[in-house]
Amino acid sequence: MSRITGILKRTEGCQPNILKTLLAIQSELGHVPPASVPEIARALGVTDAEVAGVLSGYPDLRTEAPGRHVVRVCQGESCVANHCGRVLKEIEKKLGVGLGETTRDGRFTLEKVYCVGNCAASPTVMIGEDVYGRVAPETVGTLLKDCR
């Protein structure tokens, strides 16, 4: 039995909920493979289109496996006011990738995020679930170095 089949088995008997199911798959696999859409649809008793619509409708649902560390640079207004663009530029330079890309060694995926509620300590960078505040271009290197 594949891991996805196992996750789908656990949702049996519950009210079918596409988003919740996709998030459950993502939390175990790191992403939702598009090829699994028909199997998910069958298990939930909905159409393929409904599942694909949810999968493409939410920015935080991934269809590809990300790098080991997802680095998200906040683009919320408070971070913009505190010139987060300079932080982003430095991270891009250090990692050698742009937004939405993964480093060749699979260590980092670089993304933007609209606000993580850390606006009183802007600029903000989120690595995995860890939030870092008052990030300056000069401190970016230390943050990244700690991610193996």
Added chain:
Amino acid sequence: MMRRLYVSQDTTARAVGADRLAKAWEKERDVEIVRTSSRGAFYLEPLVETDGPHGRIGWPNAAEPDLPRILRGEGGTPIDKIPFLARQTRVTFANAGVTRPLSLEDYRSHGGFAGLDAALRLAPEKIIEEMLVSKLRGRGGAAFPVGRKWQAAYETHADRKYVVANADEGDAGTYCDRMVMEGEPFRLIEGMLIAAYAIGATRGYIYCRYEYPAAARALWEAITILTEAGYLGEGALGRNARAGGGFTLEVFVGAGSYVCGEETALLQSLEGKRGMVQPKPPYPAVSGLYGKPTLISNVLTFATVPSILARGGAWHASLGTEHSKGTIALQIGGRVKQPGLAEVPFGLTLEEAIEEFGGGMATGARFKAVQVGGPLGSLFTKAGLKTRICYDEFARAGAILGHGGIVVFDQETDMVELARHFMAFTADESCGACTPCRVGSVRAREILDGFAQGRGRPGDLDLLADLGETMKQASLCGLGQRAPYPVLTAIEHFRKEFK
């Protein structure tokens, strides 16, 4: 002698080193680290506190080598002497920085459940009357009178009703909901319990955004604690057997869609669907989640309810201005000296908020503009700083208070780039249900891309104004209706930069 040190476990406090301090110091002999919520004076974090003879003493921006100094009691500041905090009227955030977020004992000993206890002594109609008298308006952004929502949900008969907390705090520059959820989750749940009892709901959800993992964890733990203590779950509601079928509460985590903060899109998302905005009516209070009456309000709104029931609707209506009652949680940020949360009665001016609480501009920064109300709010220049922070004055200025976010920009901010940023955000986040927003936001972004690349054409500004007007008039929800405001106010105030 054992010395107790209070260190916040709020996400922002942790983001600036609170965990590092706690970890380094917990190994010390005779030191007990107590993790609390945050005062919201984030410019002081990591803020370490000890018990003094007349209340807490604080050591702002503490670092590891400060420990001996703190233990000797050298150089601390009495917390109640810090002007940023002393000038506030803390009601909903009264316990911020004081209590342990998941201690039921702390919550009870600091006034917790006084509102629920009062509510359970009243008939549902009386509770709704208190809410109407309080004149509380929704704190999420739409500012709808809360009592009227409760009344509509109460009067609609159904075999099942829901209470839903909108914890999809997506307006950039705001974090007061996050502070409630991480810092005092019991207060939010108490408010939801009161609402459930008043309208006769048996099930509830907290729709929490994906970007708030710590808040979601705190909520789940709080629900477990309250279920074990008999407040939640099937059977008794709020430990009161008289109050019907009980109240079961769940946390539902979203997946990064801003438009899911709009109530109809949120309810679609809660059902597991793509978060598409639905036309109203029917309003959720009549037909919401799974077609059942659903009372949906944002986190701060529910968190305000316990004090209203505990102290009475008339007390709440005595705070604030004529049409804006109670307190507002301002989240002041951007290029100010003192970013943080200020809970104050409505009615102070923007200038007072920025100067008295924000502490003026950060070192080296000169004021250029201030954005109030998140990505759908309006930009103000110096000339607008006398505007009083209340619903009516903001409405007259064509602006909104939104979720209370105030972001100050400095002289280095490129207004064309900022306008483009706002419209790109809407183009990214539009759900696509209506054409003005779906197409309008993309077209407007393209025009602004042109300006950003220095190839704005004659007539482009008129075209933007026209497009903006169409979006305002014809969009289905607040996203499309309000998205043109930051752009149009940027053009209005900084026309010279658009070329």
